[in-house]
Amino acid sequence: MALMTYAQAACGALAEAMEGDERVVALGEDLGRGGVFGQYAGLAQRFGARRVIDTPISEAAILGAAVGMALVGLRPVVEMRVTDFALCAMDELVNQAAKNRYMFGGQGRVPLVARLPAGMWSASAAQHSQSLESWFAHIPGLVVIAPASPADNYALLHAAIACDDPVVHHEHKELWSLTGEVPQGHRVPIGQAGVLRPGEDVTLVSWSKTVHAALDAAQAAQHSGLSVEVIDLRTLWPWDRETVLASCAKTGRLMVVHEAVQAGGFGAEIAATVAEQLAIPVRRLGAPRIPVGYAASLEAEARIGSQRILDALLEWMEGRGRRRIAAAND
Amino acid sequence: MALMTYAQAACGALAEAMEGDERVVALGEDLGRGGVFGQYAGLAQRFGARRVIDTPISEAAILGAAVGMALVGLRPVVEMRVTDFALCAMDELVNQAAKNRYMFGGQGRVPLVARLPAGMWSASAAQHSQSLESWFAHIPGLVVIAPASPADNYALLHAAIACDDPVVHHEHKELWSLTGEVPQGHRVPIGQAGVLRPGEDVTLVSWSKTVHAALDAAQAAQHSGLSVEVIDLRTLWPWDRETVLASCAKTGRLMVVHEAVQAGGFGAEIAATVAEQLAIPVRRLGAPRIPVGYAASLEAEARIGSQRILDALLEWMEGRGRRRIAAAND
Amino acid sequence: DSDAMSIPEDSAGISARRLMALYRTMVRIRAFEDAAEVASRGGVAAFGAALDAHAAQVRGPLHLSTGQEAVPAGVCANLSRADYLTSTHRGHGHAIAKGADPCAMMCELFGRANGTNGGKGGSMHIADFSVGMLGANGVVAAGIPIAAGAAHAIRIRGGDAVVACFFGDGAVNRGPFLEGLNWARIFDLPLLFVCEDNRYSATTATAAMTGGEGAAARARSIGVPAECVDGNDVAAVDAVAGRLLARVRAGGGPQFLHAVTYRLKGHVSVDPAAYRSRAELDRAIELDPLRLAERRLDAFGIGGEELGAIRAQAQAEIARALEAARASSAPPPEAAYADVQDCGAGRWR
């Protein structure tokens, strides 16, 4: 049991994986100096530049090379710095990594982990703030993970590295310094959600940073007499349908909240699935379909904070929302 | 009124737009020879290589250059050959074209049309068969279109070129030779769905090539006494929520069918929206989450044909589906 | 092919035995592709051609390397089975030259369960990992970073293997060309780049789309030594590739081979290639690498009979392949759900 940051937890998991399996290598820009968020601190010193590889600013080659490395026996962990830059490597991720095993008839495997830090990074504006997990969940061949806590980042990065499939590991840009307990040898299997708070009246599903807002909202809702069950999905694909459906069957209502744009977000998949299977009332709360603006007042419009979640819950459940969910929600 | 193919309809619309506005240019690989599907036939001869521009195999530069062209007063129509290759230009489309106007505070506009032919193209396997419309619908700043008929391709390409926003225009790879009537001067506004067949019992929403399968299934369902209303969405963003909701309110049931992978497909957005707003039963039918295989027997598993739609409808509506929807539907 | 190292610098020094082996490889590729072309009629809708699902045994786009056989034959004669190769959309020649079984390949083109890829890939994704052929690719230039990564893995893990990375002249205008070559250079990887310059990027003359002196100049500017070769002269390709691969194996880092050749067929099987003149094609036919090799072998005193036997063997091999492909069965529908991914397998919607 140790107290560590989300970045340190990832660093620890990677170090252990590299210690335990010499096929594990890390590659990306600036890794030799520990990565710009410290998530690789000390690794180059410990494992050498041969295994903690500094790369040119060549996202396509970084991901493409990782595919080649994986085919020839390595287990590369690829750093993309932010999801937004991974857009420079979409062919490599979606056409190559995800489809290699299938289109070659199972001759090879591509056990790579693509770390795509997602979400906003305070005041970084439109090109550094995207949450695109629904894109990757849509792509056959990819596993998609989005941990919300240091413990889960530790455990799920371990699981991702151990996985024989290409995994998109979405850390959150604003969680790097979040501190939490990480139990020694902690493990969480891919595909297992966590019920973080039990409740009776409504199921609140979220992932990544928004989980914390969801928990706060659930706490606050308690004061209004509303019992909210909070589920941290943790894995987007394969998502833990059993846990979500069981909770929804119990509470009879589902709300999915996420930081990504609501339209076409992964909340739609969950809400649609639950509506199809259980025919219970469902709601979603995601960002409005706007780019993230720079000024705090603009950025705030795209944030799904606890107040907004609480308002949406109360407005829906009891018709006593304190204000409109989002000024411009039409 | 003229009978023409889907490719000819697009060619005609582009020719008219170029005739009417000298700011309209087309660029892409092999355009000078009419494009490999004939969708640019004769245009280079008519408008010259200055306006019908042959490009190197440089998808990133093609889309990036189109952004620059648009900022400096042109209205470029960009050919990507297949959606799958546009993955080589995702930064340019999503980070640059879609966000330019916003992140620069409205100083510029990017009136470009990105033609991304979507869907399967018989026996072309995993890297030439993708339907990614839900990706683009998820991106603020983009308009997304997917016409199903020659008339709509004609009208919507006109509308896309006239639009001041960046538009993703998804033609379908297997519709190029589809023939149909195109009324002289035909126009369809972006955002307007078409009710192709009125019905009472269930609303069937689709777009692009799957519309034809949906119509066939509706026709066949009639024999089983089921009255199916078929809506061709035509525009994915902004989608015609009013028409869909009105139809659903009338029929009391919604099924969305599409060629794209069901998980994270745009059907989830429609189903979730309808479930939220009307609390009626909803169903989706999209492709299983598998890459498209080459052999006909494998490819068939990923196809959403009329029989599969009919089976799903009947199984849902009357519990008398003739066989399991998809062998591997879990 | 350990004698690769001892080839004289001058390709004229090639032995008759070696030239016959190279010729055999080329003939086998030609026979395979000729047969595939016939079997593919009606199989693809593009360039105005319509689908005829009944007629076609080989469906989907078929990119023939007819006229370019000397490049894979010459290069792969200097590779061993343990070496790796990445290919393009035009990959039949690379596969055969690297040692893939044409029968399994033909089964793949026919979409059979016993094809190299189990029917999942077809021509555009033809691959045989068991001989180090890491796959044809539907995306131009996509193989370049993959090859760099494969070579990087060799460097990290140790071992003698090298990687040969094939791509076309059109690929030099895609970003991954720059990124992949730079990668190979700075990490000093055991990698031979092979640009198969057939002068065309689909229907477009590549020269008009390419600034500067072309592929080799670009490679050199990135620090990758480059040589040019007549890509229709299989002995020359063999000699130069052998020399470059010897440097690669000796730890000399990445090398680049620019092989100038010509695509005798259209871009895909259905492309009538109306954008080039009859005269251009006629000149090119004169330079058909098989004819060149035959003339050369003739000078060695190896005549019609011996060459006829090689051709007959190749024909027989392909006849057997066609027969097997016809007799084999398609993958069952369930196979569509195999090899997607381990984690989440069984969850299709």
Next chain:
Amino acid sequence: DSDAMSIPEDSAGISARRLMALYRTMVRIRAFEDAAEVASRGGVAAFGAALDAHAAQVRGPLHLSTGQEAVPAGVCANLSRADYLTSTHRGHGHAIAKGADPCAMMCELFGRANGTNGGKGGSMHIADFSVGMLGANGVVAAGIPIAAGAAHAIRIRGGDAVVACFFGDGAVNRGPFLEGLNWARIFDLPLLFVCEDNRYSATTATAAMTGGEGAAARARSIGVPAECVDGNDVAAVDAVAGRLLARVRAGGGPQFLHAVTYRLKGHVSVDPAAYRSRAELDRAIELDPLRLAERRLDAFGIGGEELGAIRAQAQAEIARALEAARASSAPPPEAAYADVQDCGAGRWR
């Protein structure tokens, strides 16, 4: 700036008046960035720095071009307002040199409604289309194809404007560098590429990541003529840029300027740049382009007083900018929904 054409080949021939103008531009950039840096303390979480939302007036990553001012100053002295410029994440200097108003820029950095971008972009997207400054960009090398397209539009529509495309040394390893240069070459576009080589790609020494002879060699291999210049010598930059832009304007097609300079601050404002030695930094400080220009002006007999006045003016300008920025208001929440798109506006979920 029509006298740009008449500058002697030798930068030593620069007039005192012109050098003073260049110096003024550099001083204005320096003053702007120094002030922005102070205002940004606590504004970004990276390199171990924590957010302090109360302290920070300028939030988010701030990339300072301190030490590199001679490049935009020298290049933009040869551009007119009608010309276009594309920039990088490190764009303050480009904007000021191209004629943007530092007051509106500072308001943008403060996230004000009256900022250049209405508060939507901040430092990383600083832009002033009204002076042809088409925007800083958060994605390395993304400006290159955009610049090619802008120049292409000029070529198609006619007119005398040219485009200057700035990017860093790290950008030469991204695919769009190749694609954009090739595009400019084959379409013969009116475009000056400017590589601001500050030796670093974030925390990484670019040389170790770059194969071959570097930026200029790569440009030449693509057919784009290239010259190198001491990017800290503003007169030299002015002279060489002037010569290259004269060629561009005369229809000579794209040209390439490789300007070698140095980034005196960290990659972003919070980066202590611990990866480089004090000695390296000290040497670089000696070569600070402002000091070099001051020495040169001194040789012209232009002394402390006149230069002090220039600096004081710049300080005053920035003081006014800061004041305005502090006094201005943030965009209202509704503004978040403006300028997304016309078609579908009002539909946010």
